[in-house]
Amino acid sequence: MNPSAANDTYKLPPKLFDARCKACWLMLGVLILVVASFATLNLQWAQFWSWNAAQRMGRFLGELLHPQTSTVFVTKVLLAALETLAMSALGTLLAVLLGLALALPAARTHAQDPARWRGTTRLLLNALRSTPELVWAALLLIAAGLGPFAGTLALGLHTSGVLGRLFAEAIENAAPGPSFALRLRGVGEARVFLYATLPQVLPQLMSYTLYRWENNIRAAAVLGVVGAGGLGQMLAFHMGLFQMGETSTVLLAMLALVALVDALSYAVRSALSR
Structure with missing residues (x-):
């Protein structure tokens, strides 16, 4: 065999020193970007670490450590938590149905698939997910009014x-193997x-659906800030009035709700993986 042909066939890997240099240059570029980001921001570190700021934060945290535990208020929080859970579940269900309906024309299932609507459908999907939930909720509140209905549609x-x-x-x-075998037999x-x-x-x-459901629990709580109901609406109301005891109870309810959904999602994933 010709030695030059052998060298062309079996190329030596790049030198380790060169690879390290490329990684170093990349990390140096990232470090410069990080330093430039800090330089362009008006970060008041002296005020942040001042004793006055620490006292204010300590007083704020101390007020949060005394949640409101009256029966009437806890009942309201539980009802709002159920409303938030319902918003997230129904919004996720609507998203699964609509997302699957749009995923079919947005996917090229085989090499001979013309996928005529692939570009248009993917552009629509980009528009849907690039618009934040708060913007969707603000738009839908005009049509549907205040309440969980607009928040559910925004999540969906x-x-x-x-x-x-x-x-x-x-x-x-x-x-592609199973699909190709069925197409050879003339299956639609x-x-x-x-x-x-x-x-x-x-x-x-x-797995994707359960993960997005977990995210929608948090998003449903945030949507309440714009009047879409649930725990978020209570949180915005009591924080606006500086009622830290009530705010603390609402935050605890949010934490418990997220933990509950996370545990349920983990259990379902474990059952599916068996």
């Missing part, structure tokens, strides 16, 4: 853009998806 629209993109990627990355695309593609990607779709 934003999350459908996120799940639709994730679902489309999962469908495109599914193993709908049945190919139901019997070949969906069983492969279903655990992944469930």
Whole structure:
């Protein structure tokens, strides 16, 4: 064999010193960007670490350590927590349905698939998820009025853009073998998806859905700030009046709700992985 041909066939890996230098230059560039970011911000470190700031923060935290535990108020918080949970669950369900409906035209299922609507659908998904939930809620509050209905729709629209993109990627990355075998037998695309593609990607779709449900719990609490109901609305109201005891109770309810959903999501994921 010609030595030059052998050298072309079996190329030596790059020198370790060169690779390290590239990594060092990359890290140096990142460090310069971080330093430039700090330099452009008006960070008042002296005021932040001052004794006066520490006293104010300590007084604020001390007020938060005494939550309101009256029966009437705790009952209101529990009802608001159930409302927040319902908003997140229903919003996630709407997002799953809409996201899956948009994921199908947004995915190229096989090499010969023309995917005529792929670009348009992905552009729509980008628009849905790039618009924050607060903006959707503000728009829908004009049409639906104050209350959890607008917040639920806002969660559904934003999350459908996120799940639709994730679902489309999962469908495109599914193993093509089972689908190809069914197409060779003349099976229609709908049945190919139901019997070949969906069983492969279903655990992944469930994992994405549960993760977004966890996020929607937090988002539903934030949406209440603009009048979309739930714990967030109570939080904005009592913080605005500087009622720290009531604020502390609402925050504890949020923590408990997120922990409950996280535990439930972990249990479902563990059951699906068996």
